[in-house]
Every structure is written in C-alpha cells, then in structure tokens.
Amino acid sequence: MEPLMMDRRGMLQRLGTAGLSFLLPGMSHGAANRRGTDRPASLIVLWMNGGMSQLETWDPHPGTLSGGEVQAISTSAKGVQISHLLPRMAEQMHECLLIRSLHSKEGDHERGAAFVRTGYNPEPTLKYPTLGSVIARQLPQASLQIPPYILLNPRIPVPEGGYLGNEWNAFRVFRPGEKVANLSSPVPDQRLQKRLAGLDVISRQFALRRPLAEQVTLQQELTQRAVTMMQSEQLAAFQLDSEPAALQDSYGRNDFGRGCLVARRLVETGVRVVEVMLPGFDTHISNHTGHITQCRILDPAMSSLLQDLRQRDLLQSVIVLCISEFGRTPRINPAEGRDHWPAWFSCVVAGGGFRSGAVLGATPDGIPGKDPPLPEDPISVPDVYATILSQLGIDGSQEVITPVGRPIRFASTSPNVRLLQQG
Amino acid sequence: MRWVSWLSIPVLLLLLVAVVQTAGSVEAPLTAAPEIPAQQRLDTAVQRLNQRFRQRWQQAGLQPVAQADDLTVFRRVSLALFGCVPALAEIRAFEQDQQPDRLDRWIVRMLRDDRFGRYFADRLARSLTGVEQGPLFIFRRDRLRDWLAQQLLADAAWGQMTRDLIAAEGLWTDQPAANFLTIARMENEELDETKLAGRTVRAFLGQRIDCAQCHDHPFDPFWKQGHFEGFAAWYCQATVSLAGVTDFDRDKSQQPVVYRIMDGGAEDKTGRVVDPNVPFHAEWLPDQGSLRTRLAAWVTHPENRRFERAIANRVWGLMAGRPLHEPVDDLPHPSDHSEPDVLDLLGTEFRTRGERLSVLIRLIALSQPFQLSSENPEQDSALLQAQEEQWAVFPLVRLRPEQVIGSLFQAGRVRAVDQNSHPLIRFQKLTSENDFIQEYGDAGEDELNAQAGTISQSLLKMNGRFTSDSAKVDLLSGPAEVLRFSTDDTAVIENSFLMCLTRRPTADEQTYFLQQLKTNRTQSVEDLFWALFNSPEFSWNH
Numbered sequence: 028m029e030p031l032m033m034d035r036r037g038m039l040q041r042l043g044t045a046g047l048s049f050l051l052p053g054m055s056h057g058a059a060n061r062r063g064t065d066r067p068a069s070l071i072v073l074w075m076n077g078g079m080s081q082l083e084t085w086d087p088h089p090g091t092l093s094g095g096e097v098q099a100i101s102t103s104a105k106g107v108q109i110s111h112l113l114p115r116m117a118e119q120m121h122e123c124l125l126i127r128s129l130h131s132k133e134g135d136h137e138r139g140a141a142f143v144r145t146g147y148n149p150e151p152t153l154k155y156p157t158l159g160s161v162i163a164r165q166l167p168q169a170s171l172q173i174p175p176y177i178l179l180n181p182r183i184p185v186p187e188g189g190y191l192g193n194e195w196n197a198f199r200v201f202r203p204g205e206k207v208a209n210l211s212s213p214v215p216d217q218r219l220q221k222r223l224a225g226l227d228v229i230s231r232q233f234a235l236r237r238p239l240a241e242q243v244t245l246q247q248e249l250t251q252r253a254v255t256m257m258q259s260e261q262l263a264a265f266q267l268d269s270e271p272a273a274l275q276d277s278y279g280r281n282d283f284g285r286g287c288l289v290a291r292r293l294v295e296t297g298v299r300v301v302e303v304m305l306p307g308f309d310t311h312i313s314n315h316t317g318h319i320t321q322c323r324i325l326d327p328a329m330s331s332l333l334q335d336l337r338q339r340d341l342l343q344s345v346i347v348l349c350i351s352e353f354g355r356t357p358r359i360n361p362a363e364g365r366d367h368w369p370a371w372f373s374c375v376v377a378g379g380g381f382r383s384g385a386v387l388g389a390t391p392d393g394i395p396g397k398d399p400p401l402p403e404d405p406i407s408v409p410d411v412y413a414t415i416l417s418q419l420g421i422d423g424s425q426e427v428i429t430p431v432g433r434p435i436r437f438a439s440t441s442p443n444v445r446l447l448q449q450g
Numbered sequence: 451m452r453w454v455s456w457l458s459i460p461v462l463l464l465l466l467v468a469v470v471q472t473a474g475s476v477e478a479p480l481t482a483a484p485e486i487p488a489q490q491r492l493d494t495a496v497q498r499l500n501q502r503f504r505q506r507w508q509q510a511g512l513q514p515v516a517q518a519d520d521l522t523v524f525r526r527v528s529l530a531l532f533g534c535v536p537a538l539a540e541i542r543a544f545e546q547d548q549q550p551d552r553l554d555r556w557i558v559r560m561l562r563d564d565r566f567g568r569y570f571a572d573r574l575a576r577s578l579t580g581v582e583q584g585p586l587f588i589f590r591r592d593r594l595r596d597w598l599a600q601q602l603l604a605d606a607a608w609g610q611m612t613r614d615l616i617a618a619e620g621l622w623t624d625q626p627a628a629n630f631l632t633i634a635r636m637e638n639e640e641l642d643e644t645k646l647a648g649r650t651v652r653a654f655l656g657q658r659i660d661c662a663q664c665h666d667h668p669f670d671p672f673w674k675q676g677h678f679e680g681f682a683a684w685y686c687q688a689t690v691s692l693a694g695v696t697d698f699d700r701d702k703s704q705q706p707v708v709y710r711i712m713d714g715g716a717e718d719k720t721g722r723v724v725d726p727n728v729p730f731h732a733e734w735l736p737d738q739g740s741l742r743t744r745l746a747a748w749v750t751h752p753e754n755r756r757f758e759r760a761i762a763n764r765v766w767g768l769m770a771g772r773p774l775h776e777p778v779d780d781l782p783h784p785s786d787h788s789e790p791d792v793l794d795l796l797g798t799e800f801r802t803r804g805e806r807l808s809v810l811i812r813l814i815a816l817s818q819p820f821q822l823s824s825e826n827p828e829q830d831s832a833l834l835q836a837q838e839e840q841w842a843v844f845p846l847v848r849l850r851p852e853q854v855i856g857s858l859f860q861a862g863r864v865r866a867v868d869q870n871s872h873p874l875i876r877f878q879k880l881t882s883e884n885d886f887i888q889e890y891g892d893a894g895e896d897e898l899n900a901q902a903g904t905i906s907q908s909l910l911k912m913n914g915r916f917t918s919d920s921a922k923v924d925l926l927s928g929p930a931e932v933l934r935f936s937t938d939d940t941a942v943i944e945n946s947f948l949m950c951l952t953r954r955p956t957a958d959e960q961t962y963f964l965q966q967l968k969t970n971r972t973q974s975v976e977d978l979f980w981a982l983f984n985s986p987e988f989s990w991n992h
C-alpha cells in the first residue's frame with residue numbers, strides 16, 4: 028500500500044526520501060516513435076459535456092415512443108446501427124466497441140460528471156482523481172517537457188487531481204490549435220534570464236531561512252519546468268500549421284475538431300492522456316435540433332481522428348473513449364427537449380486492444396416509470412476504467428492512503444475481459 | 451449626432467465629480483487606529499491561550515521558534531482579512547504608530563473596512579454553500595455573501611446569523627440568508643434534505659456526518675447511521691417556490707408533512723417515515739416553533755460546545771491558512787473530562803463576548819502561535835513536522851487564488867485599493883480577479899487543504915498579463931510612482947520590497963538590485979517587480 032504524498036507530512040517525507048516522480052523514467056523518445064502494439068498505450072477522451080442523448084447518437088430507437096425524429100442507419104460493423112446524425116462514424120464502427128448499458132445514479136451535472144470522470148460516487152468529504160490524473164501520475168515520462176495530462180477546450184472547472192493533489196490536474200488549453208496562452212515570455216530571452224537571476228536572489232533568501240519547509244512550495248521545480256516547457260520543441264504539438272489543410276477540414280474547423288487533431292499530435296509526442304471537450308449537449312429544449320448541431324461537430328472530428336490514428340498505425344496503442352456524464356430521458360418533454368437520464372447511457376471505445384465492431388448492452392424501447400430498471404447486460408463505468416487502466420499497464424488494484432486516512436484503490440472494480448479483443 | 455454630445459455632457463460632469471470626490475478621499479491621510487476600551491481588551495484571554503500552547507510545546511518537548519517581526523504579522527492579518535498584502539501607505543502609517551497595542555488597534559480598524567466584509571464573507575459563503583457553478587447558484591451565493599458582509603461589518607453575533615441561515619423564510623432576494631437553503635434545491639424544485647443536513651453539521655458543528663448516510667461516524671461515538679436521516683428530517687417541511695422559502699406542516703390534502711425515505715425499491719410506494727431527531731441533548735430543543743427554528747436553536751444552544759469549537763477552528767484556518775484540526779470540518783467529539791483545549795478557550799471567550807467573529811479574529815491574531823516566525827533552520831523533517839503540528843512554528847501555506855490576484859493588484863499600486871478608490875480602479879480589480887481565478891484555477895470548497903502550485907499557475911505568473919500589468923512602469927502605476935517619489939535607488943528597492951513582500955530587502959538583495967538599477971532604471975524596476983511577484987514568498991503565507 029502506498030502512502031499518498033500529498034499532505035504536508037507527505038510532501039516533507041517525499042522530499043526527505045525519494046526523488047520527484049516526474050524525473051522517473053517513462054516513455055522514451057524512441058518509444059514515442061514506435062508504432063503498432065510495440066508502442067506504450069495512451070488515452071484520448073472525447074467528453075460530451077452536458078449529457079449526450081444516447082437516442083440521437085449511439086442507441087437510436089426509431090419508430091418507438093422514445094425514438095423521436097431520429098433514424099437508424101447501418102454501419103461498417105455487422106448488425107450495428109447508429110443514428111443517422113453520425114454518417115461518418117457509421118463508417119468507423121468496425122473499429123469501435125459500442126457500450127449501450129452504462130448506468131449511474133447521478134442525474135446532476137456536477138455529480139454525474141464527478142462519477143463518470145473518476146469512476147467513484149462523489150463524496151462531499153473526499154475528492155477522487157479523474158481517470159486522466161491517475162494515468163498521468165502512474166505513467167511518468169522522463170522525456171516529456173510538456174504536461175502529461177492535457178485538457179483541450181475545457182468547459183467545467185474540475186479539480187481533476189482530487190486527493191492526488193493539484194500537481195496532477197490537467198493542463199488546460201482554452202483555444203486548441205492557437206498559440207497556447209502564457210507559454211511565451213513577454214520579454215526577450217536575455218531579459219527573461221535577467222529576471223530569473225533576480226528571482227533566484229529573492230528565492231534564495233527565503234529558502235535559506237527555512238531550508239526544509241520551503242521545499243514544500245516546489246518553487247524551483249515549477250519554475251524550472253515552466254522554463255523548460257517554454258523553450259521546448261514539443262510545443263509544436265499544440266500547433267496545426269504543419270497539418271495539411273484537407274486534414275484540418277476533415278476534422279472540422281472548430282475548437283473541438285482542432286482539439287481532436289491536436290490530441291493526436293500530443294499523443295504522438297508522448298503525452299499519455301489527452302481529453303477534448305465538446306460542450307452543448309444539455310438539450311432540455313429542442314433536443315433533436317441541438318443534437319443535429321452537436322453531431323455535425325462530433326461526427327467529422329471523431330471519425331477523422333480514428334482514421335488518422337489507423338493510418339499512422341497508432342490505433343493499436345491509443346484508446347479513444349467518447350463518453351458523457353449521463354444520457355437523456357426516453358420521454359420528450361413539452362419543450363421538445365430531453366432531460367437528464369443517468370439510468371442508462373452509451374459510450375464508444377476504440378483502439379488500444381479493446382474489442383471492435385461489437386455492441387454490449389441494450390436498452391428498452393418504451394418510456395419507463397419512476398424507477399427504471401437496469402439496462403440489459405449492464406456495464407459499469409468503473410469496469411470500463413479498470414479495463415482502460417490495465418490496458419495502459421496500470422495496476423488498478425493498487426491502494427493509496429488518502430489524506431483522510433482511507434486506503435483507496437485506483438479502480439474500484441477489476442478489468443472486464445469482455446471489453447477486450449481476446450475477451 | 452448632436453444629441454449624443456448633449457447627453458454626454460452630464461455624464462462627463464458626473465464622472466468629473468466622481469474623480470474629484472474619490473481623488474480627494476484617496477489622498478486623505480490615514481488616521482490613527484482608535485483606542486480600545488478596557489472592557490474590550492483581550493489581554494487576559496490571550497495570556498490563557500498562550501499558556502495553553504506553552505503547555506503543549508512543553509509536553510511535546512518542543513521549543514517554539516522566534517517571534518516574527520511586526521510587518522510579517524501585519525501582512526498575515528491583511529491577507530486573512532482583506533485577501534491582499536497591505537498597501538505601502540498602510541505600512542507607513544502602521545510603522546508610524548508606536549503604541550505597544552498597535553496591532554490590535556489596527557485589526558479593530560480593519561474589521562470595519564469594506565474589504566474585510568467582502569473578502570471574509572466570501573470565505574464563509576463557501577463553507578455554507580459550496581462552490582457549485584451555474585448562473586443561479588452564483589447569483590444566490592453573491593446575495594448570501596453580501597448579507598454576510600453586512601453582518602460582519604455590523605459585528606453581528608454568529609449565533610443569530612446561524613439561526614437566520616437555518617430558519618430564514620421569504621424570497622431569496624429580500625431575505626438573502628434564505629439562500630443557504632435555496633442553493634440546496636434540486637432540479638425538480640425540491641430541497642435536498644440530505645445535502646442540507648450534511649452542510650448544516652459541517653458548517654456549524656464542524657463534523658462530517660455525510661458518511662452516516664451509510665455507516666456510523668468513524669470516530670465520534672454520537673453520530674450513528676440513523677442520526678443522519680433524523681437530522682435531514684428537520685428540513686422536510688421547507689419548500690422553495692416563487693413565494694420564497696416557506697415551511698408547510700400540512701400538505702394539500704391537509705395531511706401532516708413528514709420525512710419519508712424510499713428504500714423498498716419499486717414496491718415501496720409510501721416510504722418509511724423518519725421523525726426529526728438529534729444525536730444528543732434533545733433537551734436543548736425548544737418545544738415550540740417550526741422544525742427549522744427548533745433545529746437552529748439546538749445547533750446554537752449555549753451548551754452546544756461543538757458550535758463554538760467549529761467556528762473557532764474555521765476562523766483559525768481562515769487566519770493562518772491552516773485550521774487547528776484538519777480537516778476543518780471534522781472535529782473530534784469534545785471531551786467532558788480533560789482540561790479545556792485551545793478550541794474550548796477560544797470558544798468560551800467567543801461565547802462570553804457576544805458570539806462575535808471579531809473576538810475570534812483578534813484573539814487568534816494576538817496569540818503567540820500566530821505571531822511566530824516561519825523561519826526555521828531545522829533540517830530534521832520529523833522535528834519540523836512535530837513543530838508544525840503543535841504550532842511551534844508558523845506554517846508555510848500557499849495563498850488562495852483570490853489572495854494572489856488581490857496582492858498582485860494591490861502591490862502594483864501605492865495606495866490601498868478599497869471602497870475609496872476610483873470606480874474605474876475598483877472595476878478593473880473586479881474583472882482582473884474574475885479573469886485571473888478562471889485561469890489560475892479555483893481552490894474550490896476544500897480551500898483549507900494543503901496543496902502545492904501547478905505548472906499552469908507558474909506560467910500564468912511568469913508570462914500572464916496580470917503580472918505585466920502590475921509590474922509596468924506607466925503613468926499612474928505603482929512601479930512608476932516608486933521611481934518618481936523615491937529619493938534614491940536604495941529607496942526604490944526598499945519601497946518595491948515593501949509593496950510586494952511587506953518587508954525591506956536584505957543586504958544581499960539590496961546590493962544585487964542596486965547594481966541592476968545602474969542600467970536602464972525603468973526596465974530594471976519592472977524586472978524587480980516581476981521577480982518579486984514570482985517569488986515563493988509572494989505566493990505563500992509565511
């Protein structure tokens with residue numbers, strides 16, 4: 028069992044004993060260049076913020092009470108049909124595992140997102156880390172000069188690191204594809220060096236008087252990392268100038284499309300976990316129209332990402348997960364919207380050794396009463412996460428002692444082999 | 451277009467009047483802090499508190515470190531009460547005051563300042579309502595915060611404030627205290643009794659009973675699983691509608707409103723009725739009144755030690771950045787047998803002096819642990835840890851995002867940015883604060899947990915516009931004024947250090963920056979401010 032190095036005591040102990048985790052060996056430059064199954068696995072999460080309707084996307088029920096205006100179309104996966112609003116994804120479904128039976132008890136955006144982003148029920152007194160923070164912490168990278176966990180187009184203020192600490196929060200990039208804010212010094216390099224020298228004089232005085240306690244501030248480490256990042260060639264991964272115009276068109280010239288393309292570039296550079304958010308799914312009013320708009324953004328971006336990864340021989344090592352905090356009600360409300368529905372919702376997983384061209388779980392046609400049953404062949408969010416962690420080479424059963432003294436495993440369940448190719 | 455120019459004349463005149471008025475008040479000299487009447491002095495209570503700490507240190511075999519200098523303590527107080535470092539003008543006025551009780555008198559003065567009301571109320575509002583986003587949440591929390599600020603500035607009793615919060619009735623707009631309840635409203639318009647029960651106990655009694663939804667409290671023998679349901683039941687008659695927060699003890703069919711828990715699945719149509727109850731001392735409950743009024747009376751009952759201990763621990767945390775007991779809202783059961791601990795001493799004084807937060811604030815600020823230095827030559831991490839646990843050294847605590855931007859904004863100006871500042875400056879401060887916190891990342895509800903900084907925050911401080919704006923030498927900026935009014939380069943450096951770090955430079959620092967100022971003074975002063983803003987000393991309480 029690993030004591031968690033996050034509170035003051037932990038920090039002090041850590042400084043007294045081990046080195047800092049980001050200095051540990053991780054994916055080397057050579058490894059990042061590898062392809063196929065030889066390459067260490069990475070994760071790209073496409074987060075559908077606001078609650079994506081399963082009925083207008085991955086789980087259409089046309090012609091039923093709950094179906095709405097959606098039609099179902101056949102896909103490249105035998106016997107699998109998805110919404111007609113996702114025609115390009117229909118051509119990629121042979122690469123994907125479609126899970127239609129995720130379920131949750133949390134129908135509020137914050138709590139729903141907390142559960143689906145961490146795999147743990149939200150608690151007022153203990154904040155769990157997101158899947159991305161766990162991956163970033165457990166897969167340190169020596170050669171990486173940019174942050175190990177990057178969130179593109181963020182829309183919710185999520186304290187991702189939870190009990191693991193702020194240092195595992197995602198690095199947020201608000202306008203993907205554009206120059207990343209605050210990464211270049213407003214003064215020329217020579218003057219920056221002068222400023223840093225002055226900073227060193229002031230910092231040294233502070234540290235001299237409290238040699239041990241000062242190290243808790245991580246000041247030197249953070250400044251050093253910031254300067255390294257500012258000068259790193261890896262920053263090119265955030266830029267799209269070198270990408271062909273046709274490819275950029277294919278992903279879509281919007282924040283989400285650009286985000287997906289940047290995500291691919293970041294993964295190629297060695298970043299192990301990237302998340303791209305697409306806001307706008309909270310369609311309490313005019314759900315169908317809302318999803319037409321959303322799918323016009325999602326469909327080209329996600330299908331282009333999968334194709335691009337396949338063409339670059341990266342799909343075996345990169346897991347792509349498209350997921351949302353909950354689904355939307357089978358009942359269409361008087362404003363032609365659908366409300367929050369955690370009882371069942373869908374996600375799509377592709378690559379990284381997950382099954383492809385398959386569907387797990389099913390949901391009923393009708394409109395259930397107040398206490399909806401579980402979907403058919405229910406698959407839990409924690410199961411999906413435990414499986415992703417194991418594919419990334421992380422032992423989800425490993426326990427850490429949280430700041431409140433409770434030992435907690437990274438994954439609350441075991442990997443589900445049915446989700447995998449060999450399963 | 452002529453009407454535009456006609457219209458703009460009165461607007462311009464008004465602006466001019468505003469400029470003249472505010473400029474006049476900004477220039478007004480800082481008056482001496484008032485005398486404290488004998489009956490309001492806290493010397494005896496402070497001595498008792500210090501005595502208790504000395505016993506703790508002795509028992510643990512620890513020696514406290516040396517006292518911090520007065521300016522360092524002044525900085526701590528300003529950060530805790532105003533959320534920013536003191537202005538240069540305030541530092542000068544404080545230093546001119548040579549009376550031995552100047553710190554206490556200055557605190558009393560600060561407790562009447564709008565900056566205190568606003569900043570401290572924001573901290574309290576978080577503990578009461580959490581940090582949920584969404585326009586309605588933010589708007590309601592802002593109303594609640596404004597009400598808290600008014601109460602703080604009026605030095606209102608925390609007991610009465612608590613009773614108002616728990617039992618308020620009426621519209622959320624004209625009864626702002628009611629927003630303690632309205633923020634717990636769920637999507638289906640009903641109040642979430644369990645959320646309210648958890649919040650009430652955490653905020654007012656300093657205990658986390660949320661766990662008692664599923665099991666007994668891990669270390670407090672009084673909170674059993676069933677108590678959570680019984681506690682939630684006190685809120686079952688409260689409703690939020692267009693008419694505001696109201697209690698209904700009868701439903702539409704004139705049946706009594708009771709708390710029901712559905713735990714029988716689909717077959718359970720009516721649920722199990724749970725009566726309101728409290729885990730201990732039911733005799734503190736009054737016989738009459740609405741459920742919420744009775745609950746409020748029980749929570750704040752003069753013999754309910756958890757109530758005073760909870761707020762004492764929270765105020766200690768808000769003052770020093772770290773509470774006496776961590777986490778701030780999970781205190782152990784108060785012992786009936788052992789001698790009073792620090793929280794009891796603080797709590798007793800708080801109760802006997804009208805349950806005022808101002809008493810706790812002054813007591814804590816005047817106590818020896820708060821005034822100890824954070825400087826410590828100790829190299830043994832176990833010993834340092836013991837010293838920190840026993841408050842034999844002042845801990846290094848990272849500043850909240852609001853304190854960082856508040857200090858950045860203040861340190862870039864010579865005069866205090868307060869209610870007398872020009873409206874444009876105040877507006878600029880407000881927008882800077884919001885933008886900065888958005889980029890820096892909000893500390894959230896767990897704002898008293900120890901956390902290190904992040905790479906994004908370092909980048910924002912190094913390269914972001916907030917630092918550049920405050921370090922810039924232009925017309926009316928602080929760095930420009932420093933260059934203008936300082937008599938020589940030594941004074942330039944001293945004033946810059948005082949503005950940013952509330953201390954004078956050391957000999958080494960003085961020598962280094964004097965050398966720098968010999969070439970391109972303007973640029974060198976900007977670079978000095980940049981270095982000061984980026985130093986750990988600036989972003990940490992020490």
